[in-house]
Amino acid sequence: MAEFTTASEYEAKMKARLYLETYFYLGSGSLADDFLRFAMGKLHSKFSSGAVKGSTLIDIGSAPSIYQLLTSCEVFDEIIATWFTESELCELQKWQKKEPDAFDWSSILKHVCELEGNKVTTKEKEEKLRAKMKVLHCDVSKSNPLAPAEAPKADCVTATVCLEAACKNFQAYSLALQHLSSLLKPNGHLLLAGDLGASYYEVGTEKVFSLPVNEKFLREALSGNGYRLIELSTFGKPEGADPEISDYEGFYFAHLQKV
Template sequence: MSDFTKASEYEKVFNPRLYLETYFRLGSGSLADDFMRFVLRNLHKTLCLGELSGHTVIDIGTCPSIYQLLSACESFKEIIATWYTQTERQELQKWLNKDPDAFDWSSVVKHVCDLEGNSGKSAEKEDKLRGQIKQVLHCDVSKSNPLEPVVLPQVDCLISTVCLEAACRNHDSYATALKNLSNLLKPEGHLLLAGDLGANYYEVGEHKIFSLSVSEATLRKAFGESGYVIREFSCFGKPEDADYDTSDYEGFYFIHAQKP
């Protein structure tokens, strides 16, 4: 088995629109209600209430989602989005183009605007984010330059949510991916990472999608081996009354790390 998930293998079983419909409508009662509120709260705290800001942020594995960029557009002037499969990019492009068939992010955007004290400004928020996404590039975290063949100046910050657990098939490759991502960062640049704890899969329609099971211990080990300094590590356990069974996850994590 490869250490990394192949794009062709992923595209066979992953339907990006069904993924969005299943997990990204706040208030729908899916496990993403808990995940989204946890991640959005931490991104808001780090990017809008904290000291973290800069010129350029790269989001690793953006497509087909935008939720993780809604706070970033308040702290960075330019955003570079990335994708791994063509079907994911197509779904993001619909939103960028304001296609009538684009996924409706309004419940998520409203939640972030409420966090920021800007209730009623959802349309303006989406337009601001569209304007700040300057490039959409292919990304492969198995490469020493994940944006190959594009070579960019090192940036201030990277964001990645529920990406590395899908891309990496074991903990060694997870650490390798972190090292590869550090090549995109300036010295003292920041990495914001979020994902599931203990998940071996999540369901999209009839398919169970692979997820690398990680724990706080394995994550701390991988970050240490990759040379980062962890500035914040937050965890959220699966609620006892959770009655959804689309994943075997045990909780969520958010990490703010820094390259030396």
């Protein structure tokens, strides 16, 4: 198990571009293929069904990724993406500004557009997200994760593969759930997705800490801390998955509602 990655270590270890190139080319055959299809499918289902909707969505730990925001921009008027390290922010801003060396999201854009019935082109999808998105810093260890910035209370908060990296232990994970509740309107929704059992993931030669959550802990934590658990779905580790890049055992998706 990797040692907990502190904020300063995370800034040094998390090479955002290498992270993107390792995990976010759909069709590469890495563990990301299975997780991305699982997470994007679940988010699409929640948003397209009308079960989760509103004016404002806050995504925690977005940068440098956009895959988790591509369906939400069809449902919400304002999307607040968040970053933790400068390298993450840099990669996200390259995409925002359409810089020529920005990461190529085409494989994931194509998949999301297909999920939605190809109602828009991949270029139109990108432009819609850019138009609705603004970016703030976040830290889930703070009682107000967006402090000192101010943001409207959200109808929905999302966090994908975030809390496991940000929380040193199970107590910190439960506390982070309480902090995220402060960002939500009454009866607002929290959607989470992440790894089960992973104690690390690799970015190049670096091993980055991950809190090895399991289904038992999740059911206990997600049913408390100011939420009602609506759904907890798990997906086991596929056969033939690369054992070196992470020691994960599967994935989870959770839908909670603030009470």
